[in-house]
Amino acid sequence: DVKVTQSSRYLVKRTGEKVFLECVQDMDHENMFWYRQDPGLGLRLIYFSYDVKMKEKGDIPEGYSVSREKKERFSLILESASTNQTSMYLCASRSNRNTGELFFGEGSRLTVL
Amino acid sequence: GENVGLHLPTLSVQEGDNSIINCAYSNSASDYFIWYKQESGKGPQFIIDIRSNMDKRQGQRVTVLLNKTVKHLSLQIAATQPGDSAVYFCAENKNSGYALNFGKGTSLLVTP
Numbered sequence: 517d518v519k520v521t522q523s524s525r526y527l528v529k530r531t532g533e534k535v536f537l538e539c540v541q542d543m544d545h546e547n548m549f550w551y552r553q554d555p556g557l558g559l560r561l562i563y564f565s566y567d568v569k570m571k572e573k574g575d576i577p578e579g580y581s582v583s584r585e586k587k588e589r590f591s592l593i594l595e596s597a598s599t600n601q602t603s604m605y606l607c608a609s610r611s612n613r614n615t616g617e618l619f620f621g622e623g624s625r626l627t628v629l
Numbered sequence: 630g631e632n633v634g635l636h637l638p639t640l641s642v643q644e645g646d647n648s649i650i651n652c653a654y655s656n657s658a659s660d661y662f663i664w665y666k667q668e669s670g671k672g673p674q675f676i677i678d679i680r681s682n683m684d685k686r687q688g689q690r691v692t693v694l695l696n697k698t699v700k701h702l703s704l705q706i707a708a709t710q711p712g713d714s715a716v717y718f719c720a721e722n723k724n725s726g727y728a729l730n731f732g733k734g735t736s737l738l739v740t741p
Contacts, residue, residue, distance in 0.1 A: 549729075558732055558733035559673070561728050561729075561730070566727050606672055608672070613727050615678075616661055616678040616720065616729060617675040618665075620672030620674070621672050623671075
């Protein structure tokens with residue numbers, strides 16, 4: 517069974533802290549994505565990676581960075597967390613760009629105080 | 630990103646009835662469209678997709694219709710069940726892009 521695992525379901529951090537959200541997929545997928553989900557705004561793309569060490573900005577990259585050193589792992593980094601980054605973060609992977617089927621993790625709910 | 634929007638934020642249907650969830654898109658260059666279902670506390674899950682060269686595609690109890698003339702996409706669920714209660718998102722995969730652009734979602738509530 518395919519699996520995308522996000523390291524933390526719930527996190528509480530303080531303003532200014534550095535935050536790492538980890539995501540691992542076991543399907544040898546090329547593409548990986550980070551979305552944030554907020555009520556009334558749906559899913560918004562932060563960053564994506566189409567291959568190892570490759571990354572592209574999505575619609576809302578400000579305040580975030582990413583790392584993909586290995587194919588199975590895609591990390592989202594908040595260099596200095598702010599309260600407006602309180603949100604649900606969803607990681608997803610896809611085998612390649614020719615399919616619309618993304619496999620999502622269960623999400624990481626981050627609260628920044 | 631491109632506008633992928635939904636007509637109704639919430640939809641309530643009785644168990645056993647058919648459900649129709651609508652979605653409008655604005656990017657004519659999109660080459661396929663996808664529907665996702667998100668249950669409470671879980672990540673979105675793929676339901677069905679349709680290529681831009683098709684008008685209709687059927688799955689198990691679901692049908693997706695694409696009307697390119699009016700840039701409209703719909704998801705029909707036959708004989709709606711309580712387990713269908715969830716938020717449904719439409720998404721588009723632009724021809725030149727890697728990423729999917731999601732709509733804001735419609736909440737479907739199935740009542741007994």
